[in-house]
Each structure stands twice: as structure tokens, then as C-alpha cells.
Amino acid sequence: MKSFTSLLFAFLLFSFNLFAQGxxxxxxxxxxxxxxxxxxxxxxxxxxxxxxxxxxxxxxxxxxxxxxxxxxxxxxxxxxxxxxxxxxxxxxxxxxxxxxxxxxxxxxxxxxxxxxxxENELKFNTLTFENTGVGTTDLKINCKELNLEFTGVGKLKLSGNAITANLEANGVGSVDARDLVVRDMVAECNGIGNMKVNAYNTCKISANGLGSVKNYTELKE
Missing domain, CATH: 2.160.20.120 (Pectate Lyase C-like)
Structure with a gap:
């Protein structure tokens, strides 16, 4: 009986060590x-x-x-x-x-x-970003051209600067790009979520379904 108890104790200790290592x-x-x-x-x-x-x-x-x-x-x-x-x-x-x-x-x-x-500002010439899934994305970028397709559940937040941007949101998630200063933008929302953008020169927007798009900067005349 004593040897069985010792054996059982050794087995449990071994199993615990394996679990701890994992x-x-x-x-x-x-x-x-x-x-x-x-x-x-x-x-x-x-x-x-x-x-x-x-x-x-x-x-x-x-x-x-x-x-x-x-x-x-x-x-x-x-x-x-x-x-x-x-x-x-x-x-x-x-x-x-x-x-x-x-x-x-x-x-x-x-x-x-x-x-x-x-961790630091990300610089690109041209970036094509296809984002799908669940969760939060928060990026600070500086690029000449940004092409974004956002499909999923969650929030995507962008800040920084871009010369041109083509943003498309599909699904339930929302896009907050109010802190991304863009010269010329095309923004399209085809889902339930909303899109907030910041374009100062030209901004072509469209919304289909229950989604919405709003430019938070007054365009130059």
C-alpha cells in the first residue's frame, strides 16, 4: 500500500510538472x-x-x-x-x-x-490592407497610398497621414479614421457599421444598407 501511494504521488508530481512546463x-x-x-x-x-x-x-x-x-x-x-x-x-x-x-x-x-x-509610426509607399476577424486594430501610419478593405466584427482605428486613400468597410465593424489626415479619399460602407474619415481636398463617399460614412473635415473649395 505504501509503495502504491508513493507511485501515485510520483505520477501526480510528474503530471503537474508537465502541466507547469506547458x-x-x-x-x-x-x-x-x-x-x-x-x-x-x-x-x-x-x-x-x-x-x-x-x-x-x-x-x-x-x-x-x-x-x-x-x-x-x-x-x-x-x-x-x-x-x-x-x-x-x-x-x-x-x-x-x-x-x-x-x-x-x-x-x-x-x-x-x-x-x-x-510601437512606432509605420511608413509605406503603397499599402493594401485586408482586415477580417474579431478584435480591435489601432495603427498609426504614414503612406502615399492606402487601400483598405475591412470585413468583420470589431473596430479599426487609423491615425497619421496619407496622400490618397481608398477605404471600404463591409460587415458589422466600424472604421474610425478621423485622425488619419488624407488629401484625397474614396470611402464606401456596405455593412451595418459606420465609417468616420478625415479628407481635406476631395472625398467621395457612399453608403449602402444600414452603414454610414461621415467626413469630419470641411473640403477645400
Whole structure:
């Protein structure tokens, strides 16, 4: 009986150690080459930073970090994990963050349950941004041309400057670009949400369905 109790105790201790190891917080660097197209899919938060080299590292519980898949095909990089969310879009993965540094980005596609932010102002020549999913996106950008297609549930907030911008919102989410100062803009809302923009030279707006678009700056005559 004593030996059985000792064996049971050892088994429970071993199981606890395995569980603890899986829940340890780790930071894992991902080896990547230069990329200008980025695809993100899954359940995690993202923090962008611009720099002279491309870098990626993932921070979170060891067992969650191990689930990530990274595929690079030429200049296109894809980072994904399993969403593991419920019907309300709430993820079971907590404190899971992917930090991404890039030099120049031309296309960004996100299908995420999570938040997207940036550490410093992101500069682009032309950026095509396709955003789908659940969560909040808050980015400060400076670009010559921005092409945005926002489809999903959540909020997308943009600040900074752009010379031209083509914004399209579909679905339930809302776009707040009042702090994004744009010279010439085309803004279209085809969903239930609303779009708030800031264009000072030309602004062509259209709204279909229950959505709305409003320009918060008086146009030049």
C-alpha cells in the first residue's frame, strides 16, 4: 500500500510538472527572410514595428507558442495558429503576442481574433490592407497610398497621414479614421457599421444598407 501511494504521488508530481512546463511563458524568435507581403491568421495579438531588418518573435505560454506555423514563400510570409475560439469570437489563448518588425510592407492580410497595434509610426509607399476577424486594430501610419478593405466584427482605428486613400468597410465593424489626415479619399460602407474619415481636398463617399460614412473635415473649395 505504501509503495502504491508513493507511485501515485510520483505520477501526480510528474503530471503537474508537465502541466507547469506547458504553461511557462516563453519568447521564441522565428527565423525569417525579408518580406513585403504578410498574412496573419488565428487567435493572437500583433504588435508591429518598423526597422532596418525583418524580425519575428512570439511570446506566450509554451504550449500555445508551439502551435504556430510559419511559412515563407519568397517575399510572402504567413504566420498562423489554431483559432480555438467560441461562437462569440472569444479566444481561449491569453497573453499570446506576435511581435513583427519589417522594413517595407506592401500588402497585409489579417484574419484574427485579437488586437493589432504598433510601437512606432509605420511608413509605406503603397499599402493594401485586408482586415477580417474579431478584435480591435489601432495603427498609426504614414503612406502615399492606402487601400483598405475591412470585413468583420470589431473596430479599426487609423491615425497619421496619407496622400490618397481608398477605404471600404463591409460587415458589422466600424472604421474610425478621423485622425488619419488624407488629401484625397474614396470611402464606401456596405455593412451595418459606420465609417468616420478625415479628407481635406476631395472625398467621395457612399453608403449602402444600414452603414454610414461621415467626413469630419470641411473640403477645400
Amino acid at each position: 504553461n511557462n511563458k516563453v519568447t521564441k524568435p522565428i527565423s525569417v527572410n525579408d518580406f513585403n507581403t504578410l498574412e496573419l491568421e488565428g487567435a493572437f495579438d500583433v504588435v508591429f514595428k518598423q526597422g532596418s531588418t525583418c524580425k519575428v518573435f512570439i511570446e506566450g505560454k509554451e504550449k500555445d507558442v508551439a502551435e504556430f506555423k510559419t511559412i515563407q514563400d519568397g517575399k510572402k510570409l504567413r504566420i498562423s495558429n489554431s483559432k480555438d475560439d467560441d461562437k462569440n469570437g472569444k479566444t481561449n489563448k491569453k497573453d499570446l503576442v506576435v511581435f513583427i518588425q519589417f522594413e517595407d510592407l506592401e500588402k497585409l492580410e489579417t484574419t484574427l481574433v485579437g488586437e493589432i497595434t504598433n
